[in-house]
Amino acid sequence: MRRTIGASNGLPSRHIGRVVDSSAIAAEWVPDLNFLLTVNNAEELSCLESLQRGGLTNVAPITGCPTIFRQLDVAVLDTEKALLPGDVVAVSGSQGFLHVLYREEDKHHTVFVTNRCSSNCIMCSQPPTSHEDRWLVDEGLKVGRHIRKSPAVVGFTGGEPLLAGRDLRILLDEMLTGHPDCLVEVLTNGRGFANPELANSILQDLPPRVSWMVPLYGHADFLHDFVVQTPGAFDETIAGLLALQDHQQVIQIRLVLVNEVLTEIEAIVEFICRNLPFVANVALMGCEPTGFALANRSSCETDYADWHQSLTAASSRLVDAGIRPIIMNIPLCVLPRHLWSHAAHSISDWKRVYVEECRSCSVADRCCGLFASHEKGWRPGRLSPIREEVVNEPI
Amino acid sequence: MSPEDIDRACDSILDAPGKALTVEFQGGDPLLRFDLVERALDRISMRSSDRQKRIQFVVASTLHQLTPDICKSLKRYGVVLSTSIDGPQRLHNKNRPIRGKNAYERTIEGIALAREHLGPGSVAALMTTTRESLSYPEEIVDEYVKLQLLDISLRPLSPFGFANSRSAVLGAAPQEFFTFYERAFERILHWNREGIQIREGQAAIVLNKLLHSIDAGYVDLQGSCGAGTAVMVYNYDGFIYPSDEARMLAETGDTSLRLGRIGASLSELKAASPMLALAKHGTSSLNLVCRECTYGGFCSPDPVMAKAQFGRLDAPVGATDHCNRSIWLFDFLLIRLKEADPVTLSMFRNWARPRQ
Numbered sequence: 001m002r003r004t005i006g007a008s009n010g011l012p013s014r015h016i017g018r019v020v021d022s023s024a025i026a027a028e029w030v031p032d033l034n035f036l037l038t039v040n041n042a043e044e045l046s047c048l049e050s051l052q053r054g055g056l057t058n059v060a061p062i063t064g065c066p067t068i069f070r071q072l073d074v075a076v077l078d079t080e081k082a083l084l085p086g087d088v089v090a091v092s093g094s095q096g097f098l099h100v101l102y103r104e105e106d107k108h109h110t111v112f113v114t115n116r117c118s119s120n121c122i123m124c125s126q127p128p129t130s131h132e133d134r135w136l137v138d139e140g141l142k143v144g145r146h147i148r149k150s151p152a153v154v155g156f157t158g159g160e161p162l163l164a165g166r167d168l169r170i171l172l173d174e175m176l177t178g179h180p181d182c183l184v185e186v187l188t189n190g191r192g193f194a195n196p197e198l199a200n201s202i203l204q205d206l207p208p209r210v211s212w213m214v215p216l217y218g219h220a221d222f223l224h225d226f227v228v229q230t231p232g233a234f235d236e237t238i239a240g241l242l243a244l245q246d247h248q249q250v251i252q253i254r255l256v257l258v259n260e261v262l263t264e265i266e267a268i269v270e271f272i273c274r275n276l277p278f279v280a281n282v283a284l285m286g287c288e289p290t291g292f293a294l295a296n297r298s299s300c301e302t303d304y305a306d307w308h309q310s311l312t313a314a315s316s317r318l319v320d321a322g323i324r325p326i327i328m329n330i331p332l333c334v335l336p337r338h339l340w341s342h343a344a345h346s347i348s349d350w351k352r353v354y355v356e357e358c359r360s361c362s363v364a365d366r367c368c369g370l371f372a373s374h375e376k377g378w379r380p381g382r383l384s385p386i387r388e389e390v391v392n393e394p395i
Numbered sequence: 396m397s398p399e400d401i402d403r404a405c406d407s408i409l410d411a412p413g414k415a416l417t418v419e420f421q422g423g424d425p426l427l428r429f430d431l432v433e434r435a436l437d438r439i440s441m442r443s444s445d446r447q448k449r450i451q452f453v454v455a456s457t458l459h460q461l462t463p464d465i466c467k468s469l470k471r472y473g474v475v476l477s478t479s480i481d482g483p484q485r486l487h488n489k490n491r492p493i494r495g496k497n498a499y500e501r502t503i504e505g506i507a508l509a510r511e512h513l514g515p516g517s518v519a520a521l522m523t524t525t526r527e528s529l530s531y532p533e534e535i536v537d538e539y540v541k542l543q544l545l546d547i548s549l550r551p552l553s554p555f556g557f558a559n560s561r562s563a564v565l566g567a568a569p570q571e572f573f574t575f576y577e578r579a580f581e582r583i584l585h586w587n588r589e590g591i592q593i594r595e596g597q598a599a600i601v602l603n604k605l606l607h608s609i610d611a612g613y614v615d616l617q618g619s620c621g622a623g624t625a626v627m628v629y630n631y632d633g634f635i636y637p638s639d640e641a642r643m644l645a646e647t648g649d650t651s652l653r654l655g656r657i658g659a660s661l662s663e664l665k666a667a668s669p670m671l672a673l674a675k676h677g678t679s680s681l682n683l684v685c686r687e688c689t690y691g692g693f694c695s696p697d698p699v700m701a702k703a704q705f706g707r708l709d710a711p712v713g714a715t716d717h718c719n720r721s722i723w724l725f726d727f728l729l730i731r732l733k734e735a736d737p738v739t740l741s742m743f744r745n746w747a748r749p750r751q
Contacts, residue, residue, distance in 0.1 A: 273744075274608055316737070320744035 010074035162192030190240030219271035286329030289377025334381035458505020466512035548596030
């Protein structure tokens with residue numbers, strides 16, 4: 001989620017609206033959405049005034065100009081002039097920020113379903129909170145309705161989305177019916193689906209455009225339960241995976257490559273190939289150096305170049321089982337060349353950075369780059385630019 | 396088969412509880428009475444969709460009588476073809492003497508015609524091993540590679556039917572077959588190392604059981620080899636049999652495994668006395684020898700084969716060809732698995748995966 005500096009007057013906290021400029025307002029306006037009309041000059045100001053005289057109560061001005069902002073009773077200040085038409089924005093003026101909840105040009109879109117979680121993973125990039133946050137579901141529904149240009153894919157994440165219970169299905173239905181070509185990927189620990197009633201209430205007759213991304217950190221309970229710091233989690237996640245398969249869902253298993261997982265990765269992959277051969281793919285993911293990962297540095301910091309052999313063995317084992325391995329969040333220069341075909345252009349747009357070494361690299365444009373948080377954490381290995389021309393290797 | 400029996404058989408087939416069924420037409424050569432095949436294709440297709448069943452049609456044929464018109468009809472119903480290729484021209488023609496001495500050539504023409512109209516994956520082939528075949532394992536595999544038939548099944552000569560009376564001449568003693576199998580297997584590995592992904596069917600069945608948790612659904616090593624439970628055979632004599640082997644027994648005069656007349660209901664067939672006997676003698680957990688066997692969990696006795704070999708369903712399991720061959724194959728593949736280099740292991744794992 002992008003965040004930019006701003007302020008607002010006369011609007012409720014977490015007011016959601018779509019940014020629109022004066023040339024497009026006539027075409028886009030509908031009565032049941034909120035609009036943030038770009039107002040940066042006298043002409044645009046008069047456009048706003050004429051709309052308000054016409055009785056449109058769902059149009060508020062947004063401006064990059066402090067003078068205009070101060071003139072108006074109801075207005076949003078976009079201090080950094082960072083917003084674009086089509087952005088769906090949450091205005092939290094009192095905090096001094098604007099949150100861009102949806103941007104059309106982004107490839108990675110996220111709906112935060114809740115910030116509560118039933119696990120407590122040692123490398124969690126976004127430590128959970130415990131307070132009630134149903135408002136996130138309401139906000140998610142509003143964002144879905146305010147999107148002008150349907151995304152190709154939206155990720156639902158948390159916290160743990162299954163803690164929202166039936167509300168998750170309501171959110172899914174809103175996104176799937178409002179955006180008929182959109183695919184939804186839900187990131188969940190799957191534990192809730194160990195409860196058959198919850199599994200039925202969410203999965204029954206679900207349109208086939210949803211896939212489920214479920215982390216599994218062990219081939220046995222002691223390892224998985226350690227990584228997620230929750231006794232009993234392994235059994236529930238396995239039950240959840242089987243429930244998903246029962247409902248004919250598309251499943252991706254995700255392994256975050258902390259040292260404890262890397263040590264056992266061949267056994268974990270063997271377990272998956274043997275016992276969960278129905279999953280579509282398995283993501284092998286570099287750890288994001290933020291959140292709890294900073295506190296558990298000895299588990300989470302690693303040089304992935306030291307693990308070439310394990311990563312290679314794990315990938316081939318998956319390929320043999322007909323399961324696609326997808327390597328994420330590890331820059332190409334840290335991977336051996338033969339694994340590049342499995343490497344994804346991962347890391348969300350708003351979290352991805354490139355560094356000095358990437359400038360002279362010939363494959364930077366198809367590399368996942370680094371997490372921005374590496375600056376306060378660590379790098380995933382020793383970076384060295386790939387110089388030679390590499391053509392036509394599929395990614 | 397009479398048109399009335401065709402209709403009745405089709406209706407019984409659709410009563411089978413499975414959601415995904417395979418309907419295979421065998422003969423003789425079904426293409427000699429394609430009018431009856433079409434009648435069945437039409438009737439089953441018409442009635443399967445509203446019962447939410449997925450039906451895969453297979454026609455087993457020499458393809459000698461295949462014509463473009465027949466292809467067009469097959470295409471309409473999504474039929475795939477199963478033919479016989481025993482090996483190179485000389486061997487195939489020796490096994491299958493016809494007047495023109497050109498069984499091989501005519502099948503090759505049929506395969507080409509089928510591929511032209513129905514697509515490159517529309518034809519599969521099975522081979523029959525004879526005493527003559529035993530000297531040509533490499534040539535047989537090479538023939539399959541040449542014809543781009545990348546699934547080969549190295550089966551021993553069956554002790555049934557027409558071939559039985561001459562099996563002393565045609566059939567192979569177990570040890571001779573094993574030697575043949577090993578050489579052919581080696582050749583298959585050779586081609587895989589060359590990048591030609593040819594797969595041996597018998598090994599795939601065993602590897603699926605050893606290495607994969609989703610059963611590929613092959614009936615060969617299931618309880619009673621699936622006779623009557625996974626398979627039902629509607630024969631031109633107007634009777635229903637629990638398997639092709641049981642039908643072939645009837646061909647030689649032993650009709651004891653008949654389940655009933657075509658038109659009998661599925662529940663009548665299930666209650667027929669041969670079914671109970673097959674269940675009793677075809678279940679590994681009910682057999683002392685199988686219960687002691689390392690491979691008991693993967694395999695089971697084949698009472699129909701036992702009857703063909705010894706005249707009784709309850710012949711001592713350990714004496715049957717089926718048992719000896721299965722144990723040998725499990726042993727062989729476990730040794731190959733243990734010794735496999737990474738490339739071979741990868742290939743074995745690939746073979747173990749269920750095909751859709």
